[in-house]
Amino acid sequence: MSETVEAKEIERPEARERVQDALAEVSALLRKHRLVEGLVHEQLEHAPLGDHMGRGELIESLVTKQNRAQLTRKLDRLHPADIAYILEALPLDERLYIWDMVRAGRDGEILLEVSDAVRESLISSMDTEELVAAAETLDAEEIADLAPDLPQEVMDDVFSGLPLEEREQLRAAMSFEDDMVGALMDFEDLQVRPDVTLEVVLRYLRRFDELPSQTDQLFVVDRDEKLLGILPVNRLIVSEPDTLVASVMQPPVVKLMQHEKAGDAASAFERYDLVSAPVVDTNDKLVGRVTVDEILDFVRERGEEEMLAQAGLREEEDVFASVWKSFQNRWSWLAINLVTAFIASRVIGAFEGSIAKLVALAALMPIVAGIGGNSGNQTITMIVRAVALGQVTREHARKLFRKEIIVAAINGVVWGGVMGVVATLLYKDVMLGLVMVLAMTLNLMLAALMGVLIPMTLLRFERDPAVGSSVLITAVTDSGGFFIFLGLATLILIR
Amino acid sequence: MSETVEAKEIERPEARERVQDALAEVSALLRKHRLVEGLVHEQLEHAPLGDHMGRGELIESLVTKQNRAQLTRKLDRLHPADIAYILEALPLDERLYIWDMVRAGRDGEILLEVSDAVRESLISSMDTEELVAAAETLDAEEIADLAPDLPQEVMDDVFSGLPLEEREQLRAAMSFEDDMVGALMDFEDLQVRPDVTLEVVLRYLRRFDELPSQTDQLFVVDRDEKLLGILPVNRLIVSEPDTLVASVMQPPVVKLMQHEKAGDAASAFERYDLVSAPVVDTNDKLVGRVTVDEILDFVRERGEEEMLAQAGLREEEDVFASVWKSFQNRWSWLAINLVTAFIASRVIGAFEGSIAKLVALAALMPIVAGIGGNSGNQTITMIVRAVALGQVTREHARKLFRKEIIVAAINGVVWGGVMGVVATLLYKDVMLGLVMVLAMTLNLMLAALMGVLIPMTLLRFERDPAVGSSVLITAVTDSGGFFIFLGLATLILIR
Numbered sequence: 009m010s011e012t013v014e015a016k017e018i019e020r021p022e023a024r025e026r027v028q029d030a031l032a033e034v035s036a037l038l039r040k041h042r043l044v045e046g047l048v049h050e051q052l053e054h055a056p057l058g059d060h061m062g063r064g065e066l067i068e069s070l071v072t073k074q075n076r077a078q079l080t081r082k083l084d085r086l087h088p089a090d091i092a093y094i095l096e097a098l099p100l101d102e103r104l105y106i107w108d109m110v111r112a113g114r115d116g117e118i119l120l121e122v123s124d125a126v127r128e129s130l131i132s133s134m135d136t137e138e139l140v141a142a143a144e145t146l147d148a149e150e151i152a153d154l155a156p157d158l159p160q161e162v163m164d165d166v167f168s169g170l171p172l173e174e175r176e177q178l179r180a181a182m183s184f185e186d187d188m189v190g191a192l193m194d195f196e197d198l199q200v201r202p203d204v205t206l207e208v209v210l211r212y213l214r215r216f217d218e219l220p221s222q223t224d225q226l227f228v229v230d231r232d233e234k235l236l237g238i239l240p241v242n243r244l245i246v247s248e249p250d251t252l253v254a255s256v257m258q259p260p261v262v263k264l265m266q267h268e269k270a271g272d273a274a275s276a277f278e279r280y281d282l283v284s285a286p287v288v289d290t291n292d293k294l295v296g297r298v299t300v301d302e303i304l305d306f307v308r309e310r311g312e313e314e315m316l317a318q319a320g321l322r323e324e325e326d327v328f329a330s331v332w333k334s335f336q337n338r339w340s341w342l343a344i345n346l347v348t349a350f351i352a353s354r355v356i357g358a359f360e361g362s363i364a365k366l367v368a369l370a371a372l373m374p375i376v377a378g379i380g381g382n383s384g385n386q387t388i389t390m391i392v393r394a395v396a397l398g399q400v401t402r403e404h405a406r407k408l409f410r411k412e413i414i415v416a417a418i419n420g421v422v423w424g425g426v427m428g429v430v431a432t433l434l435y436k437d438v439m440l441g442l443v444m445v446l447a448m449t450l451n452l453m454l455a456a457l458m459g460v461l462i463p464m465t466l467l468r469f470e471r472d473p474a475v476g477s478s479v480l481i482t483a484v485t486d487s488g489g490f491f492i493f494l495g496l497a498t499l500i501l502i503r
Numbered sequence: 504m505s506e507t508v509e510a511k512e513i514e515r516p517e518a519r520e521r522v523q524d525a526l527a528e529v530s531a532l533l534r535k536h537r538l539v540e541g542l543v544h545e546q547l548e549h550a551p552l553g554d555h556m557g558r559g560e561l562i563e564s565l566v567t568k569q570n571r572a573q574l575t576r577k578l579d580r581l582h583p584a585d586i587a588y589i590l591e592a593l594p595l596d597e598r599l600y601i602w603d604m605v606r607a608g609r610d611g612e613i614l615l616e617v618s619d620a621v622r623e624s625l626i627s628s629m630d631t632e633e634l635v636a637a638a639e640t641l642d643a644e645e646i647a648d649l650a651p652d653l654p655q656e657v658m659d660d661v662f663s664g665l666p667l668e669e670r671e672q673l674r675a676a677m678s679f680e681d682d683m684v685g686a687l688m689d690f691e692d693l694q695v696r697p698d699v700t701l702e703v704v705l706r707y708l709r710r711f712d713e714l715p716s717q718t719d720q721l722f723v724v725d726r727d728e729k730l731l732g733i734l735p736v737n738r739l740i741v742s743e744p745d746t747l748v749a750s751v752m753q754p755p756v757v758k759l760m761q762h763e764k765a766g767d768a769a770s771a772f773e774r775y776d777l778v779s780a781p782v783v784d785t786n787d788k789l790v791g792r793v794t795v796d797e798i799l800d801f802v803r804e805r806g807e808e809e810m811l812a813q814a815g816l817r818e819e820e821d822v823f824a825s826v827w828k829s830f831q832n833r834w835s836w837l838a839i840n841l842v843t844a845f846i847a848s849r850v851i852g853a854f855e856g857s858i859a860k861l862v863a864l865a866a867l868m869p870i871v872a873g874i875g876g877n878s879g880n881q882t883i884t885m886i887v888r889a890v891a892l893g894q895v896t897r898e899h900a901r902k903l904f905r906k907e908i909i910v911a912a913i914n915g916v917v918w919g920g921v922m923g924v925v926a927t928l929l930y931k932d933v934m935l936g937l938v939m940v941l942a943m944t945l946n947l948m949l950a951a952l953m954g955v956l957i958p959m960t961l962l963r964f965e966r967d968p969a970v971g972s973s974v975l976i977t978a979v980t981d982s983g984g985f986f987i988f989l990g991l992a993t994l995i996l997i998r
Contacts, residue, residue, distance in 0.1 A: 027774070028893055089774040096892070099902060121774075210740065219737040221776060224719060241736060242714040245705065278803060279522070279584040279616075281716060281796035283778055300795050301776035307799065308773060311806030312888065318813060319884035320877060327889040327903065334910045338881050339917075342874060346918055349873040350925070356866040357929075363858070363865050370858050370865035371851040374981070377869070378844040379837060382815060386833050389814035393807065394822040397591070398523055407594060408822065415829045422834075423841055430845070434852075486869070 027090045034082060034094050038102055041075040080109055088114060092121035095130070099328045104133050115142035120150055125326035125333075127157055140165045148174045149194045149296075152181035180266075180295075189273050190266035192306060193287050193296040196220035199229045202236055202254035206247055209239070222299035224283035228257045235263065235286055235294045263288050264298055270306055271396075277303045318478055320345070341479075348483035352377070355487045359494035362502045368435045369497050372444060375427060376493040380451035380485030383419060387412050387459025388477045395463055395473060409460050416456035420449025443500055447493035451485060454492070458484045522585045529577060529589050533597055536570040575604050583609055587616035590625065594823045599628050610637035615645055620821035620828075622652055635660045643669045644689045644791075647676035675761075675790075684768050685761035687801060688782050688791040691715035694724045697731055697749035701742055704734070717794035719778035723752045730758065730781055730789045758783050759793060765801055766891075772798045813973055815840070836974075843978035847872070850982045854989035857997045863930045864992050867939060870922060871988040875946035875980030878914060882907050882954025883972045890962060904955050911951035915944025938995055942988035946980060949987070953979045 083091060083106070091110060095103050095118070107130055110118060115134075119127055119142060131139065139162040143151050148170070155163060170178060177195050184190030198220070200209050209226065213219065226239040237257035247256050262276045264287045276282065277300055287296045316324060320341025325334060356363070356373070363369050391408070394400045400408065424445040432441030462480050463473035578586060578601070586605060590598050590613070602625055605613065610629075614622055614637060626634065634657045638646050643665070650658060662670060672690050679685030693714070695704050704721065708714065721734040732752035742751050757771045759782045771777065772795055782791045811819060815836025820829060851858070851868070858864050886903070889895045895903065919940040927936030957975050958968035 027770075031893075087775065093774070093892075097895075099899060214741050214743075216741050219741065222719075222778060223737055224717075224778070241740065242718055245736065245740070246709050246711050246714065248709075275522075278796075278799050279588070280582065283717060283719070283795065300778065300799065301773075304773050304795065304799055304802065307806070308802055311802070311809070314806070314810060315813070315884060315888070318810075319880045321881055321884060324888075325885050327885065327895065328899075328906075331906055331909050331913065334906065335913055338878070338910070339914070341881070342877055342914060342918060345877045346870070346874060346922065349870040350922075352873075353866045353870050356869070357863075360862040360866065364862045367855040367859045368852075370868075371848045371855065373865075374851070374869060374872070374985075375841070375844040375848050378847075378981075379841060382837055382840045383833070385814045386816055386836070389810060389816060390820050390822065393810070393819075397588075398526075400592075400822065404594060404823075411823075411826060411829065414826050415833070418826065418830055419834070419837060423837055427841065427845075486873075490869075 037079045088117040116145040148177035149181045189268045192302040197297040207249040352486040355490045362498045377486045377489030380455040380489045381482045384455030384459045384481040412456040416452040420452040424448030451489040583612040611640040643672035644676045684763045687797040692792040693721045702744040847981040850985045857993045872981045872984030875950040875984045876977045879950030879954045879976040907951040911947040915947040919943035946984040
């Protein structure tokens with residue numbers, strides 16, 4: 009709730025330009041600052057940061073002091089999320105410089121907002137004491153979000169500093185995987201009893217300075233905290249104050265469980281337009297709530313992860329990450345692709361005799377392999393999406409198979425036909441053109457078959473079909489394409 | 504607001520299983536139904552739908568009547584979003600059968616919820632009268648969402664049937680592109696004046712049966728509807744009733760404009776954890792509001808569109824779409840890739856002489872091209888993401904360039920080295936291995952260069968870098984890879 013307390017001190021101009029403008033302004037102030045410092049001390053840019061801060065105190069002229077003050081003022085007025093944005097957009101040295109100027113009390117909130125990669129760079133610049141202080145400004149479920157990035161001794165300190173209830177909450181929150189409802193949950197659920205009047209509820213609420221953010225409903229529970237229903241705030245407002253809670257409460261639209269998949273919770277939020285939802289245990293006891301801001305972050309992050317995974321990046325990359333970090337993030341994918349490419353290469357190697365006799369095959373074979381890969385990826389993307397929505401049941405699988413194979417056959421005849429004519433004209437060889445048509449059609453059908461089979465199989469083994477499918481299909485259509493084309497050519501053309 | 508009215512009639516079990524269960528149940532009922540009908544009239548499955556409904560009346564036995572009633576009851580209890588889900592998961596004939604059984608009054612809401620592709624199939628099964636009736640159950644901004652899929656005569660009828668104010672709203676809502684704030688906006692903003700007490704506001708609100716969904720704040724406006732501030736509902740609740748609105752209102756966290764990009768609005772919602780935000784015109788006059796449910800839908804849809812675009816699908820595809828529809832959705836991408844593959848093939852063709860002399864080149868060349876494409880796609884994905892967040896300024900571009908080139912060079916030496924050794928061992932030719940190392944390193948560096956240049960250039964020309972980048976990079980690294988490898992081989996190995 010810390011953000012609401014500060015609401016009034018924070019600048020609130022229009023959304024569109026504010027954060028870009030703030031970034032430009034901070035960058036400009038930084039540059040001015042460094043220019044002046046640079047005049048005083050030329051090699052500033054190349055000095056390590058710690059050093060520079062030490063000397064900074066000594067050499068700071070009046071002008072740099074002014075600049076610094078201006079920068080600090082600017083930062084103090086910005087929303088934590090905006091500071092996070094600026095930190096992400098700055099190269100490492102400037103980033104750490106700004107990070108050092110941010111008021112210590114806000115470190116925690118800002119660490120929550122930055123991307124994982126940038127968070128790592130910020131945390132590694134802080135000592136244990138600073139980290140513990142930052143963590144202590146946060147709620148239990150927020151600390152749990154940071155926990156994977158914090159050193160063990162920091163977590164130990166934080167843990168022992170928490171009151172008993174929050175310690176339990178932290179332990180609970182940390183026990184869930186990122187993609188479980190438990191990881192999105194917070195504990196700011198307001199509870200009321202069914203046998204009181206709305207007047208009493210209102211009086212209870214007026215004791216708060218502010219309600220927890222995203223509070224659109226109160227949860228009605230019995231003595232054992234069993235969830236009986238929900239009381240939407242908007243209902244509370246429009247109803248007569250002397251009504252009993254029990255008579256206006258509603259059944260909850262959804263009840264989430266901590267071990268459910270976060271993706272399913274996100275679908276429920278999207279489907280039923282929720283702002284918050286209760287989380288219960290197996291005995292229907294209320295344990296917390298999930299709010300739409302967490303869901304929105306989750307949906308966005310998952311979308312990004314899928315994009316990254318498809319391109320073979322292990323995780324979100326700090327654009328200004330070191331060369332070594334980038335290499336680590338990317339090498340495994342390249343290695344896998346190298347292995348599949350090597351297999352394809354060996355398939356070609358097996359037909360070297362044919363290629364030596366008819367060199368045109370070498371020029372045409374990448375076309376056959378390429379179209380198979382593209383078409384297979386189309387099929388997979390469509391199937392993965394439908395499977396993710398749970399809309400492909402086993403009984404419809406046969407229907408789908410048939411359709412994909414037919415589409416592939418049509419594509420094969422059309423595009424294979426085009427390339428067949430081109431090959432015939434180029435190499436003045438009708439049989440070569442015919443082999444081209446046949447090979448393209450067969451490889452497209454292979455792509456369709458595997459495009460359905462691969463995600464279905466990964467799913468059967470409970471693997472995420474979004475991740476591995478693309479490598480697998482390309483491996484199959486490359487090696488398969490070369491084999492089909494060169495094999496047919498050897499049979500038909502080479503004697 | 505129609506969904507809230509029905510809240511009480513609708514089943515509300517747990518989120519996790521409800522919609523999957525409902526789908527299974529409906530499918531089972533359908534199958535039972537058809538089995539019985541099938542016994543009575545064998546070729547039912549193959550009869551066109553209209554026919555079958557006509558005869559259905561005559562042949563329906565007691566059992567089928569019972570089944571039908573059971574199915575209708577089940578459907579009536581389901582949330583519109585859940586019915587939409589079920590319709591999407593059924594093959595066309597079963598889908599239309601169910602669609603026919605849904606109560607006419609709910610057609611509008613359900614059409615809003617289904618995917619574009621499935622919506623098309625449903626709309627084409629309805630006549631003008633049914634469509635007009637369906638549209639008339641919706642709000643102006645909801646009709647605007649359906650408008651692109653509705654026949655012109657339906658829109659004309661709907662338009663002339665609307666009261667003046669809604670007609671204006673519909674006209675306004677239809678004038679925006681899908682990715683503008685105006686397209687996400689609704690008109691259910693509650694307005695209050697600054698010079699009244701909270702007591703008066705509460706009395707005003709009690710006149711409603713329910714507040715519009717996702718109402719977390721009221722908008723404070725002056726006589727000319729100029730936005731002065733916001734009054735959070737939670738603030739209204741915790742403050743004393745005799746306070747003036749002016750003394751508890753806050754500046755709005757953001758003010759959106761109708762012509763802003765929806766993506767920027769989504770970022771603002773994500774960054775500041777909003778539930779709703781006011782939309783104003785250039786004179787600061789309040790024209791509507793955007794709510795987080797629309798934002799959540801937008802973020803999800805955009806994420807999906809990017810996935811589809813990357814795989815070369817023009818639009819979301821109905822899994823049960825006809826072969827012809829699927830072909831249309833996919834052909835353009837295949838055609839583009841065929842052209843780029845053909846160019847690469849001609850590059851190889853230019854070196855046929857070298858290949859004839861050293862057939863090993865044909866087997867090794869796809870490895871060089873492949874790793875370039877993969878590595879280039881990694882770079883592009885990272886850059887596109889950073890650019891989308893607005894975090895890559897021109898001044899940092901040089902820094903990025905240098906880093907990507909260095910990472911590429913390291914990858915080239917490492918993986919090129921591996922393949923160089925493998926090639927040397929396989930073909931007993933050290934020089935061939937050396938050519939392999941050189942070619943892979945150069946192609947990886949070309950990929951890095953283009954991986955930064957392509958999205959930056961597309962951006963300069965205000966094109967979406969997410970869409971075209973992947974084809975372009977693969978085209979460059981394929982043709983470039985073949986050219987570099989075969990060229991080097993010709994220079995060094997072939998005499």
